[in-house]
Amino acid sequence: MRHGLLALICWLCCVVAHSEMLNVEQSGLFRAWFVRIAQEQLRQGPSPRWYQQDCAGLVRFAANETLKVHDSKWLKSNGLSSQYLPPEMTLTPEQRQLAQNWNQGNGKPAPM
Structure with missing residues (x-):
């Protein structure tokens, strides 16, 4: 399962990194936040907001959370x-x- 998860994470990071929607700096920060959020889900256990608790669901959850503003309220609600x-x-x-x-x-296209 971890190899599949890593493959999905790498694929998503490559897609986002090559997207014209994010510049090089934003892509690097996206990857850093994405990995941190995914790691925390594996370390702490799933967030109640991670509805589809499979590998693809983790990728969607981490991508969605990565693109949010990470203020003190967000950090507290995610246990970070x-x-x-x-x-x-x-x-x-x-x-x-x-x-x-x-x-x-x-x-x-469809929402998460």
């Missing part, structure tokens, strides 16, 4: 301290919606 966190990303409102455009496999 402010230590060892990547810098916050500066994103446009459109960039914050990237995780709401998943391809269902039939070519049609």
Whole structure:
């Protein structure tokens, strides 16, 4: 399961990194936040907001949470301290919606 999860994470990071929607700096910060959020889900146990508790669900959850503002309220609700966190990303409102455009496999986008 971990190899499949790592493959999904790498695939998502590559897709986002090559997206024209995020610049190079934003892509690096996206990867750092994504990995930290996914690691915390595996370390602490699943968040109640992680509805589909499988590998693909973890990827969707981590991507969606990565694109949110990581303020003190968000940190507390996710059980994270402010230590060892990547810098916050500066994103446009459109960039914050990237995780709401998943391809269902039939070519049609859908929210998480």
